[in-house]
Amino acid sequence: MxxxxxxxxxxxxxxxxxxxxKDKLVEAVSISRNLNxxxxxxxxxxRCGKTQLLNDVQVELGKRPDLSSDLLEYSGLSGASDFVIGSIPTKPNSKTLLSAMLEAxxxxxxxxxxxxxxxxxxxxAVREKGIRTIALDECSHCAERGAHLSKRGATDHFKWLIDQTGVTLILAGLPKFQGLIDENEQLRDRTLSTIELFPYAWSNGADATSFAAAFSEALCNMQAAGGQFDFDFEELVVRLYGVTGxxxxxxxxxxxxxxxKMKSKTLTSKIISDSAIQLTQKSLNAGYFFGEEAPQKIDLVRSxxxxxxxxxxxxTPESLIDLEALEAA
Structure with a gap:
């Protein structure tokens, strides 16, 4: 169970x-393909869901390459997709970056x-296999200290691949990668508008509702699989928001x-509390958010x-509590 x-x-x-x-990414891929x-x-x-989004878009958009059945069989591509996903390693250099794209x-x-x-x-390989879209996760590794190639060197590889093959290149990672795009005018002018997948802000009522609805949907999925619950939903969603930001x-x-951790079919707040504490570092304050006292709104905003x-x-502060939390940060 x-x-x-x-x-x-x-x-x-x-x-x-x-x-x-997701809608923006699907549309962007369509535009890119029409722009060659x-x-x-x-x-x-x-932990905002970028990798899950890439996997879902791959399922939605990926198709078998438009090659003859004989060539597909010869190349071992039967059932393959023209939308592939890879990941950029830490501290990449030119060879490991290109190797990661090759492995993708x-x-x-x-x-x-x-x-x-x-x-x-x-x-x-891109041409032979009919690859139309390559998604590379962890692209921000190219912007981190210790990367063994220049910022220009990294982005030039991406620009070169687009120009040579007409492929759509989805680069997923932390916001710091934006700086590399902005600093390379040739890649910048080949990059469509950035798509953002950010956390929900508790001080925004609609965002808080959306976060609670996501928790509710997860519980409904668990319930459909036979799970039961013994906790106060309204109390627990606040505590979980604090830990997850x-x-x-x-x-x-x-x-x-x-x-x-469930030893029976019933999920309790204690099990969730223990899981949050075990899963996170002390800097996320799971022990505090699942303490005896309910967290204050300003604690959620700070998270x-x-x-x-x-x-x-x-x-950007949009309320007095945002401003107060920012001043204390």
């Missing part, structure tokens, strides 16, 4: 900000190949750990601000 409850939490929760981002290639940056703090399209890079050879293989992806992660600022994002 625990396995069934855990499994249903892998279903996408189609909350409002997710749906807006472009880049799209999917930006957001960690299903080609293993040789350890002794030069960057020039890897470029040629990548270009050939409004991130639905983080909310689901806590519930997944809770599902693994959201912490997530945004940690991702390098500015927060």
């Amino acid at each position: 625990t396995e069934r409850v855990f499994e249903v939490l892998n279903r996408t929760i189609e909350h409002p900000s997710y749906l807006v981002a 290639g472009a880049a799209v940056f999917l930006s957001g703090p960690t 399209v299903g080609v293993k890079a040789g350890p002794t190949q030069s960057a020039h050879d890897l470029q040629a293989r990548l270009c050939f 409004g991130r639905v992806g983080m909310l689901v992660r806590i519930l997944q750990v809770a599902a693994l 959201y601000i912490h997530v945004m600022q940690e991702a390098g994002l500015d927060v």
Whole structure:
């Protein structure tokens, strides 16, 4: 039973900000394909659901390459998709960046190949396999200290791939990657408007409602799999917001750990509390948010601000409590 409850939490929760981002990304891919290639940056703090969004869009848009059945069989591409997903490694250099893109399209890079050879293989593989969209997660690794290639060097690889193949390149990662786009005018002019998937702000009534609705949908999925609940929903959603800072992806992660901890079919606030504390570092204050006293509204606002600022994002105060929380941050 625990396995069934855990499994249903892998279903996408189609909350409002997710749906807006998904619609924009689907439209951007369509525009890019008509323009014979472009880049799209999917930006957001960690655990906001970017990876899940990429997987869902791949399922919706990915098709078998438009190749003859004989060529598909010969290339081992039967049932393959023209929409592939990869991930950029930490501290990338030219070779590891190109190797990651090659592996995304299903080609293993040789350890002794030069960057020039890897470029040629990548270009050939994209064309041969009929790849139309490549999504690269963790693109912000290119903007971190310790990356073994210049900012210009990283973005030039992306610009080159678009120009050579006409592929749509979806780059997903932390907001810090925006700086690399802005600093390379050639990639910037090949990149469509940035798509943002951000956490919900508790001080915004509609956002708070959307976060609560996402929690409710997750519970409904668990209930359909046989789960039962013994807690006050209104109280628990506030505590969970405090720990997650409004991130639905983080909310689901806590519930997944809770599902693994369930020894019966009943989910309790104690199980969720223990899961949140075990899953998070002390800086997220899970112990405080699940303490005896209910958290104050300003604590929830501070949690959201912490997530945004940690991702390098500015927060514009829209109320007095926002301003007070910002001054204390």
